[in-house]
Amino acid sequence: MQFDYDLFVIGGGSGGVRAARVAAGDAGAKVALAEEDRYGGTCVIRGCVPKKLMVFASEFSGMAADAEAYGWDIQLGAFSWDAFKDKLNAELDRLEGVYRRLLAGSGVQTFDARAKVVDAHTVELSTGERKTAKHILLAMGGRPVKVDVPGAELAITSNDIFHLSEMPKNILILGGGYIACEFAGILNGLGVDVTQYYRGAQILRGFDDEARGLVAEEMIQRGVKLHLGTNVESMERTSDGRIRVVATNGDETVFDQVMFATGRAPNTDDMGLEQAGVKLGRGGQVIVDDYSQTAVPSIYAVGDVTDRVNLTPVAIREGMAFVETVFKGNPTKPDHELIPTAIFTQPEMGTVGMSEEEAREKGPIEVYATSFKPMQSAFAGRTDRVLMKLVVCADTRRILGCHIVAPGAGEMIQLAGIAVKMGATKEDFDRTVAVHPTMSEEIVTMKTPVRRA
Ligand code: NDP
Numbered sequence: 001m002q003f004d005y006d007l008f009v010i011g012g013g014s015g016g017v018r019a020a021r022v023a024a025g026d027a028g029a030k031v032a033l034a035e036e037d038r039y040g041g042t043c044v045i046r047g048c049v050p051k052k053l054m055v056f057a058s059e060f061s062g063m064a065a066d067a068e069a070y071g072w073d074i075q076l077g078a079f080s081w082d083a084f085k086d087k088l089n090a091e092l093d094r095l096e097g098v099y100r101r102l103l104a105g106s107g108v109q110t111f112d113a114r115a116k117v118v119d120a121h122t123v124e125l126s127t128g129e130r131k132t133a134k135h136i137l138l139a140m141g142g143r144p145v146k147v148d149v150p151g152a153e154l155a156i157t158s159n160d161i162f163h164l165s166e167m168p169k170n171i172l173i174l175g176g177g178y179i180a181c182e183f184a185g186i187l188n189g190l191g192v193d194v195t196q197y198y199r200g201a202q203i204l205r206g207f208d209d210e211a212r213g214l215v216a217e218e219m220i221q222r223g224v225k226l227h228l229g230t231n232v233e234s235m236e237r238t239s240d241g242r243i244r245v246v247a248t249n250g251d252e253t254v255f256d257q258v259m260f261a262t263g264r265a266p267n268t269d270d271m272g273l274e275q276a277g278v279k280l281g282r283g284g285q286v287i288v289d290d291y292s293q294t295a296v297p298s299i300y301a302v303g304d305v306t307d308r309v310n311l312t313p314v315a316i317r318e319g320m321a322f323v324e325t326v327f328k329g330n331p332t333k334p335d336h337e338l339i340p341t342a343i344f345t346q347p348e349m350g351t352v353g354m355s356e357e358e359a360r361e362k363g364p365i366e367v368y369a370t371s372f373k374p375m376q377s378a379f380a381g382r383t384d385r386v387l388m389k390l391v392v393c394a395d396t397r398r399i400l401g402c403h404i405v406a407p408g409a410g411e412m413i414q415l416a417g418i419a420v421k422m423g424a425t426k427e428d429f430d431r432t433v434a435v436h437p438t439m440s441e442e443i444v445t446m447k448t449p450v451r452r453a
Pocket of ligand 1: 147148174175176177178179180182198199200204205231261262263264309310311341342343344
């Protein structure tokens with residue numbers, strides 16, 4: 001059978017764009033891609049990139065006081081959200097242009113339209129056109145979801161935060177995951193009075209207990225009003241246009257804005273997937289095998305739409321592995337083991353491998369950890385602490401987990417991640433000479449375990 005394309009990609013985010021480019025550019029396939037919104041997807045348009053720029057913007061608030069402590073005569077003026085937002089939007093426009101050019105340069109035909117699956121080899125565009133392809137790649141990503149409480153429509157999500165017409169004076173952030181904690185830090189740094197409600201006993205569930213405990217302490221220390229074991233019961237608009245929130249502990253508080261950061265859902269609604277035979281999980285995620293193949297052999301899926309590990313670099317890896325498998329005759333499974341990751345809280349957390357809690361379930365371990373006041377901020381009179389921690393297998397001596405809470409932890413964990421991925425032992429770390437004076441030198445100078453378990 002003659003198809004219009006070798007590959008039709010649905011979704012122009014990190015995973016979809018990479019797969020389309022490599023299939024067309026390297027493997028010489030005839031490729032089309034449909035995107036209903038902006039090219040670049042969540043990461044570039046409403047996630048990692050604008051978030052990180054906001055992190056940078058927010059960190060300047062503490063720098064003037066530090067500079068003064070170091071002898072500079074410096075005054076901090078006001079932050080202009082409008083000035084920042086204009087620049088941010090210009091940068092996102094630039095990046096979207098880069099994505100479009102990369103696709104065009106690789107010979108990918110793009111459609112600025114929504115696409116739905118009709119059958120194993122056919123998609124229908126919102127323009128009404130139908131296109132056929134030997135393979136279809138689902139890369140529609142995900143979207144933020146709001147919890148179902150009365151008044152939930154009054155809340156914004158991370159999608160809206162970059163478009164606010166003005167910075168609120170105060171905000172309630174609901175949730176204790178990556179997005180909630182990152183934005184609590186960002187907005188606090190930008191001078192917003194931030195309250196955060198999290199239903200559980202400690203934020204950042206699933207990460208190392210000691211690391212998330214320190215992040216929580218430092219967030220509180222910097223001014224975030226963190227309420228644990230607390231959820232939103234209901235919300236209503238006040239007569240002056242603000243939002244009255246009733247909490248599960250009975251507290252009633254009025255906020256300018258409320259942001260829900262209560263998880264994300266895969267974009268699989270109304271896509272024709274189940275009718276075409278693609279199996280979905282309970283959360284709506286596309287079920288795939290180790291090679292990202294769905295229940296329909298000609299249809300594959302990568303990235304957040306599969307809800308495996310929802311991170312940009314993982315979606316990119318999955319996209320590349322798909323191209324190797326399908327277009328280069330080299331069956332390749334994306335590797336989901338030992339993925340280093342960073343949470344851009346303030347301070348940042350960088351982590352790779354198992355938490356202490358996870359590792360101790362698997363066998364005997366040794367824990368090496370040190371928490372201290374780093375030189376730069378201690379000199380400026382701040383009480384901030386950092387954490388360097390290694391979880392070591394007592395039998396093989398391999399590093400099972402490395403957890404860093406410190407300014408720049410994201411940069412540090414990328415490098416530590418290589419050693420951990422290579423199977424480094426505690427003795428490999430020990431025989432590496434310290435880089436002095438740095439914070440990260442502590443990762444190679446910890447001599448005695450603080451715990452054995
Ligand atoms: P997460 O799943 O990380 O966190 C969701 C939070 O909402 C949790 O604290 C959860 O609580 C809470 N929650 C869920 N349901 C309810 C409810 N009914 N009532 C109250 N609270 C609720 O999702 P995020 O939206 O923060 O992030 C989505 C994904 O995006 C992440 O998993 C990550 O993969 C990715 N991401 C990565 C970043 C990075 O690499 N730096 C940055 C941002 C996002 P509980 O813990 O109790 O379930």
